[in-house]
Amino acid sequence: MQISATAVPLPATEQAFELVLARSQIRLPVAPGESMADVLQLAGIAIDTLCEQGVCGTCATRWLTGTPDHRDSCLSAEEQLTHVAVCCARSHGPSLTLDL
Numbered sequence: 783m784q785i786s787a788t789a790v791p792l793p794a795t796e797q798a799f800e801l802v803l804a805r806s807q808i809r810l811p812v813a814p815g816e817s818m819a820d821v822l823q824l825a826g827i828a829i830d831t832l833c834e835q836g837v838c839g840t841c842a843t844r845w846l847t848g849t850p851d852h853r854d855s856c857l858s859a860e861e862q863l864t865h866v867a868v869c870c871a872r873s874h875g876p877s878l879t880l881d882l
Contacts, residue, residue, distance in 0.1 A: 803827070803879075817870065827882065836869055845879065847878070848877050853867070
């Protein structure tokens with residue numbers, strides 16, 4: 783049996799996306815399997831984190847545009863309308879803009 787070399791696309795929530803920082807207009811690529819918190823910290827942008835699993839809310843950051851894929855268990859549905867846990871969330875679209 784021969785396996786096709788055709789690539790199977792990753793689920794939308796695991797696709798790479800661009801993280802846009804509204805205040806500085808910095809754009810950072812976020813690869814599949816990479817967290818926004820890690821990308822921000824590698825870029826020298828201080829983000830408080832504690833659990834890094836979406837249970838404490840320490841890293842909750844205001845988002846402005848895009849469609850976050852919330853994967854936390856700390857933010858209420860109302861809080862998710864304005865904030866995202868950058869340690870575990872992804873983007874459903876090609877970019878997500880944070881109020882940073």
